Every structure is written in structure tokens, then in C-alpha cells.
Amino acid sequence: MKILGFDTSKLPSPSAQGAIPILVLLVLIMMLVPLPAIILDVLFTFNIALSIIVLFTAINIKSFKDFVAFPTVLLLTTLLRLSLNVASTRIVLMDGYKGTDAAGKVIEAFGVFLIGGNFAVGIVIFIVITIINFVVITKGSGRVAEVSARFALDSMPGKQMAIDADLNAGLIQQEEAKSRRADVAQEADFFGSMDGASKFVRGDAMAGIMILVINLIGGVMIGVLQHGMDFGKALSTFASLTIGDGLVAQIPALVISTAAGILVTRVATEDDFSGQVSKQFEANSNALGVVAGVLGILGILPGMPHVIFLGFAALFGGLAYLTHQRIKREAAAAKVALAQPVVNEELEWKDVPIVEPLCLELAYRLIPLVDKGDESDLIKRIKAIRRKFVTQVGFLIPSVHIRDNLQLSAETYRILLYGAEIGRGQCLPDRLLAIQQSGTDKIPGIEVKDPTFGMPAVWIERTMRDEAIAKGYTVVEPAVVITTHLDHLIHQHAAELLGRQETQDLLDHFKMSYPKLVEDVIPKIVTVAQLQRILQLLLEENVPIKDLRTILEISSEYAGKLNDPLEILPHIRYALRRTIVQDVLGDGNNYQVLGIQPEFERLIEQSIGAGAIAPDG
Known part of the structure; x- marks a missing residue:
């Protein structure tokens, strides 16, 4: 549980859960039970401290998600101020004739010391603070929250589609997808709540003005009629008390409104508000x-x-x-870091480059995508597609070697397989790629083709993200563009990535679970080279090799009769029929099929068990 952005989970559970209800109950009691002046001093001081805590919490957080309780906090602080106004009004009207200290030292300090005892100046200051709070800060914050809530609701379907796309592509896990969906819903709820919560502050400002008038007029009448005070003395005393009461309530209200404005106008980054301002000012x-x-x-x-x-x-x-x-x-x-000093040394075998199975080369404009090491979004996504590949296909592909290539054009990347290029594309790191769907309206940007599937797309400014999602575009980060392309090419060339070393590693891993099967089959019946070729043939047909037990058993059964892996392949494919069909169907139970003529159907049936159908058939 968090109170004002601070974690209270370490507190005893009953105390943490009961603190807020007890506080609300006490606030309601303050409206009904007369309070002595010393208690009012304590509560007014607590109200000021609470507003400062809220302000600095709003300044120091990195995103509104770190303070989603703010709309409720705004309601509670407003209720606290109003209850204090009721309690102070009661004591001002009942005991105000006794002097300016009748309502406590805090009200006296604000009413006498801060304005020099001049109640006309106090009234002007009170009105100015109220106007600033009511007209400027609260109205602006409410408008920002209203627009943000509208954009959040309009963009929610597109964001949900983007999350589903990342999940289906294996770039995120189910838990992260749930967390992102919750964040999307939380964003809409937060700004919707802030839109309504701004009305609390507006109503509080109006109530403050009415309470000021009531205290002043009512206090003067009570002082003159009930306590026999002369008009001038009554006006001076009750004006000081009224102004002090109004200022001690409106100044914390102004602080809370400022916190609300900071919170709704923040742009979520890795820095807090102070860090954002200092970095952006120092940058120029x-x-x-x-x-x-x-x-x-x-x-x-x-x-x-x-x-x-x-x-x-x-x-x-x-x-x-x-x-x-x-x-x-x-x-x-x-520049010094990029410079490579030339050292006059003798060449050794360690200087001979080893060709990496998989390599991703980045132009200099794309280097910031990986400058944070393992914490970079691009590297995290590459690790995610490797995990997804292991789960879907059944073997561990080599690590992706990432390096810079200053020979590439500024925003180009290319993907190499054993040193040869198998794909390249362009990526704008300071923009987002909006992929068009059928029937979507055009948006301004750089029109391109999606490097993975060739779909029409537009590189847009980051500020246009919500607008593009609202129009039906699928908006992805630059790192997603690269990793989606890489994932597609890895699946296309999976057979080439399964070398002798990977096959042996796969057998060693499998042997820990089925030692007897591996010892009986490898290499007595099926050699490692034959098994590698069989697995490569399956991968060329996009058949997963997760079920290595079935593959080994069928291979050992037919290896003595059939020497060619192509002849063994149909039997393995038949044994894996459920896996193949399940991969095609996915989570559904129905799939579109193509009907064929009976003559061709008989030809296929006659060819079952053979390596292929005769070309002239």
C-alpha cells in the first residue's frame, strides 16, 4: 500500500489498512465537534506539511504511474481543508471577541504577522491567491487532464493491439503483457479521475470565498450585537481572524493545485522533474x-x-x-573513444577473425539503441526472440553478435548469417514506425515499406503516437522494427543455424532426460551427421524439432532400412502430425483448407512412403 507515494508495506498490516479510514473519520468528526485552538494549530500545521509532501512527491517521481493515488489524495486534502474551515469558522464566531489569538497561533500569524495587521491588504492577497488557484492553475490542469483522458481512451484499442502483437511475436512474456494492459487502463483511469478531481479544487476555492464573507459579516454582527464591541474594534478583530483563516487554507490549496499541474503535464522519462529541467536547459x-x-x-x-x-x-x-x-x-x-589506435604488433592466430553465425550491424545513428548494454531495449528484445525460438522450434540458436559499421548509411542496419548479408533495413531512432492497416487515413511522415513483410508504413514523430494509434495504425518502436526483422530471418534460416556443434549440444541436453535412448541410437544406428541432416530437413519445412524423442525413435526404426534421410523424413513427419497440425491451428480449432481433385488425391496417397511425387505425375 502507498500513501502519498511512500511504501507502507513494512508497517503492520492492520495499522496500514486502517490509517486512511480513521483519517477520513476524523475529518468528518472535525465538522461536528468543537475543537480547541491548540488542536487547530496542530491540524493547520499538518495540512501545510501534507501539501508540501504532495508537491515534492509530484516533483520527484518519474511518471504519473508512480503516484496514481493522487486524485484520491486531492479529494482527501480538499475535505481536510473544508473540515478545518468549518472548525475554524466555529471558533472564530464563538470566541473571536476575545482577541486575534482566539482561534490559535497559526491563524493569528497568518492574519496579523504576514499581512502586517492590515486586513485590506489581507483581503487583496487572499483574492489574488484564489484567482491564481481557481482561474490559472486549476483550470489549466483540468484542461490538460481532460485532453489527456480523451487521447488515452481513443488510443487504448491501438495500444492493446500493439501489446498483443508483441506477445504473439514472443517479444514479451504473458506477465509483461498483463502489466502493460494494466498500465494502459491505469493511464485512462488516472487522467479521467484527474479531470474530475480538478472540480474539487475549483469548488474549494469558491467555498473559501464564501467562508471569508460569512466569517467577516457574521463575526462583526456577533461582536457588535452579542458582545457589545464597537464596530471598528469588531471589524478589525474579525477581519484579521477571517483573513488568517482564509490564507492558512488557501496557501496549501495553491500548493496542492501546483502539484496537480506538475503531475498532469509531466512527460514520462527516466529522470525526475528536476533532472529533466536541468538536462534540457544545460543541453543548450x-x-x-x-x-x-x-x-x-x-x-x-x-x-x-x-x-x-x-x-x-x-x-x-x-x-x-x-x-x-x-x-x-x-x-x-x-571522438577519442571512437578512435582506434594503430599498434605495431606481430600478427597472431588470435588476430584471425572468427565468423559469427549471426551478426547485427548498426550504423552510427543506431548505436544509441544499444549504448546501455544489457539494459538496452534492443538487446532485451533480442534475448526475448531467442527464448521464443527455443520454445517454438526446439534448439538454442547462437548468440547474436552486435557491432557498429561506419560504412553503412546513417540509419541502416543489416543482418549477417555466417558473414553473408541476408537482410537489411532502415530505422529512424528518433521516430516511431506506424504500420498502415486497411482503410486507415494518411498521417504526415516519411512513407516507407515495413522491412520485414513489406507492408506500407510511415515513420512519424514521437509526439504523434496517440494520434496514429487512434487512427488505427500499429505503432512500434525502432527496436521492435529491427528485432521483428531479425526474428523473421532467423526462422527462415533455422536449418542453416543448426550446425554440428548445435546438434551435439542438443543431444547432450536431451541425454540428461533420456540417456538410454541416446546411447542405443547414437551413433550405433543413426550418426550425428545423419541426425543433423534429418533435423535440418524438418526445419526447412518449418516443422519444430522439440519432440526429439519421437524423431530419434522413428529414425532408429527406419535407419536400417532406408539410408537416405529424405526417405526417412515422411515417416518422421507422419509421427509428428499432431505437432504440425497444432502449430498450424494455433489456439483455434478450425482452419481454412484447399480442396483438390480426386485424381490428385489418389496420387498423393500412392506416394506416401516415397521421397517425392514424380514430376510428370
């Missing part, structure tokens, strides 16, 4: 230099406060210089 030293120049010009104009303007000009000028120097150092370090 020119802006700091321009600011320094403008302030310097203003500082030398007659009548301007020269010291302040010139001081800030020097500050921003220094920051611009330091930022520029840091960027130059980083660029120089990157």
Missing part, C-alpha cells in the same frame, strides 16, 4: 548566452537597477560558458 548553452546578453543590455540602460541586472548577466554568462565547455569536453571524449 546558446539560450543562456542570449539571456546574459539581454540582461547585460538592460543593465546599462539609464534608470535600471544596474547591479541586479549586471549581476544576473554575469551569472548566466558564466553558466553559458561552463555549459559550452562541458559540451566540448564530452564531444572530444566521444
Whole structure:
């Protein structure tokens, strides 16, 4: 359980589960039971602290997903402020005639010290804060939440389709797919809740104005009519109490509204809000230099406060210089890292390159896709397709060697099999690939063909993701484009990837479960070379070799009679008929079939057991 973004799972379970209901109950009791001034001081201080906690939680999180409880927190804090307003109104009207400290030290401090005892200034400040909160922050946050909720709902079907596509391609596991679906639903729920929660703050601001008027008019009337105070004394006393009560409630409300605005306008990244701002400001030293120049010009104009303007000009000028120097150092370090020093050494056998079975070459613009090592999205997806291949086909393919190739054009990648190119494509790392479906409207972007299946697609800006999904496009990341192409080519060339070493490794692994079968068959009846050829023939027909037990048993049964693996293959294929049909049907029970003429059907039946049908048949 999380309260205001903090994990309370380490607390005892009954206390953690009962804290919020008890807090809500106490808030409701505050509206009914008179509270002494000291309790009001404690509660007002707690309200201020709570608003600051919420604000800094919103600043420090990386995404709204880390604070999805915020709409409910907003409701509870609003209810807490209103209950405090009710409690303070009661004590102001009942005991206000005793002096400005009748409602507690906190209200007195806000009503006397902060505004200097001038209630006219206090009223103006209260109205200004209320307008800022009501008209500017709350209205803007509500509009952002409304638009975000609409886009989240419109894009939900497309996002669900993209998740299903990744799951079917084996790029993610079932658990991750469930988590992503929950995130999609959570996003729509969050912004929908924020759209409604903004009305709480708006209503709170209106209630604050009404409470101010009621306290002021009612307090003056009670002081004059019931306690015999003169009008001036009553107006001064109750105005100070009323302004203090209003400010001590509206300032935390302004802080909470600011937190709501920060939360709904955040763009989810790996950095918190402070990290985002500092990185993006520091990335451009020119802006700091321009600011320094403008302030310097203003500082030398007659009548301007020269010291302040010139001081800030020097500050921003220094920051611009330091930022520029840091960027130059980083660029120089990157060049040094890319430079390959030539060492005058004798060649050895270790200098002879070994051709990798599978290799992915990336142009220099695509290197950032793997610059985080094992944490890079591209590498994670390559590992996922290897796991999927093992599950579907039945043997472990070699690792994919990834390297840069500066000879390729800027945004090109290519896939090599034993050093020979089997596929290439273009990938724009700063964009998304939107794959067209039938009947979809056109969207602006770079029109291309999907490198895997040749479908029409468009490279779009990342800001257009939701719009493209809403129009029915399937939107994928650049890493998904590369790994989908790689996965397709791996399945096409699976037979070539099953070498002698892979066959022996497969047998060694299988022998741990069926030692007797392997000892009796390999190599007494079937040699490793024959088994490798049989497995390659099956892979060429896209038949999985997961059921190695059946393959070995059928091979041992017919190997003594038939020497050619092509002649043994039909018997193995027949033994694997359920696996073959299941792979074709998938999760369904029906499949489209093609009817043939009876003459051709008889020809096929007569050819069962033979290696092939005669060409002239």
C-alpha cells in the first residue's frame, strides 16, 4: 500500500489498512465537534506539511504511474481543508471577541504577522491567491487532464493491439503483457479521475470565498450585537481572524493545485522533474548566452537597477560558458573513444577473425539503441526472440553478435548469417514506425515499406503516437522494427543455424532426460551427421524439432532400412502430425483448407512412403 507515494508495506498490516479510514473519520468528526485552538494549530500545521509532501512527491517521481493515488489524495486534502474551515469558522464566531489569538497561533500569524495587521491588504492577497488557484492553475490542469483522458481512451484499442502483437511475436512474456494492459487502463483511469478531481479544487476555492464573507459579516454582527464591541474594534478583530483563516487554507490549496499541474503535464522519462529541467536547459548553452546578453543590455540602460541586472548577466554568462565547455569536453571524449589506435604488433592466430553465425550491424545513428548494454531495449528484445525460438522450434540458436559499421548509411542496419548479408533495413531512432492497416487515413511522415513483410508504413514523430494509434495504425518502436526483422530471418534460416556443434549440444541436453535412448541410437544406428541432416530437413519445412524423442525413435526404426534421410523424413513427419497440425491451428480449432481433385488425391496417397511425387505425375 502507498500513501502519498511512500511504501507502507513494512508497517503492520492492520495499522496500514486502517490509517486512511480513521483519517477520513476524523475529518468528518472535525465538522461536528468543537475543537480547541491548540488542536487547530496542530491540524493547520499538518495540512501545510501534507501539501508540501504532495508537491515534492509530484516533483520527484518519474511518471504519473508512480503516484496514481493522487486524485484520491486531492479529494482527501480538499475535505481536510473544508473540515478545518468549518472548525475554524466555529471558533472564530464563538470566541473571536476575545482577541486575534482566539482561534490559535497559526491563524493569528497568518492574519496579523504576514499581512502586517492590515486586513485590506489581507483581503487583496487572499483574492489574488484564489484567482491564481481557481482561474490559472486549476483550470489549466483540468484542461490538460481532460485532453489527456480523451487521447488515452481513443488510443487504448491501438495500444492493446500493439501489446498483443508483441506477445504473439514472443517479444514479451504473458506477465509483461498483463502489466502493460494494466498500465494502459491505469493511464485512462488516472487522467479521467484527474479531470474530475480538478472540480474539487475549483469548488474549494469558491467555498473559501464564501467562508471569508460569512466569517467577516457574521463575526462583526456577533461582536457588535452579542458582545457589545464597537464596530471598528469588531471589524478589525474579525477581519484579521477571517483573513488568517482564509490564507492558512488557501496557501496549501495553491500548493496542492501546483502539484496537480506538475503531475498532469509531466512527460514520462527516466529522470525526475528536476533532472529533466536541468538536462534540457544545460543541453543548450546558446539560450543562456542570449539571456546574459539581454540582461547585460538592460543593465546599462539609464534608470535600471544596474547591479541586479549586471549581476544576473554575469551569472548566466558564466553558466553559458561552463555549459559550452562541458559540451566540448564530452564531444572530444566521444571522438577519442571512437578512435582506434594503430599498434605495431606481430600478427597472431588470435588476430584471425572468427565468423559469427549471426551478426547485427548498426550504423552510427543506431548505436544509441544499444549504448546501455544489457539494459538496452534492443538487446532485451533480442534475448526475448531467442527464448521464443527455443520454445517454438526446439534448439538454442547462437548468440547474436552486435557491432557498429561506419560504412553503412546513417540509419541502416543489416543482418549477417555466417558473414553473408541476408537482410537489411532502415530505422529512424528518433521516430516511431506506424504500420498502415486497411482503410486507415494518411498521417504526415516519411512513407516507407515495413522491412520485414513489406507492408506500407510511415515513420512519424514521437509526439504523434496517440494520434496514429487512434487512427488505427500499429505503432512500434525502432527496436521492435529491427528485432521483428531479425526474428523473421532467423526462422527462415533455422536449418542453416543448426550446425554440428548445435546438434551435439542438443543431444547432450536431451541425454540428461533420456540417456538410454541416446546411447542405443547414437551413433550405433543413426550418426550425428545423419541426425543433423534429418533435423535440418524438418526445419526447412518449418516443422519444430522439440519432440526429439519421437524423431530419434522413428529414425532408429527406419535407419536400417532406408539410408537416405529424405526417405526417412515422411515417416518422421507422419509421427509428428499432431505437432504440425497444432502449430498450424494455433489456439483455434478450425482452419481454412484447399480442396483438390480426386485424381490428385489418389496420387498423393500412392506416394506416401516415397521421397517425392514424380514430376510428370
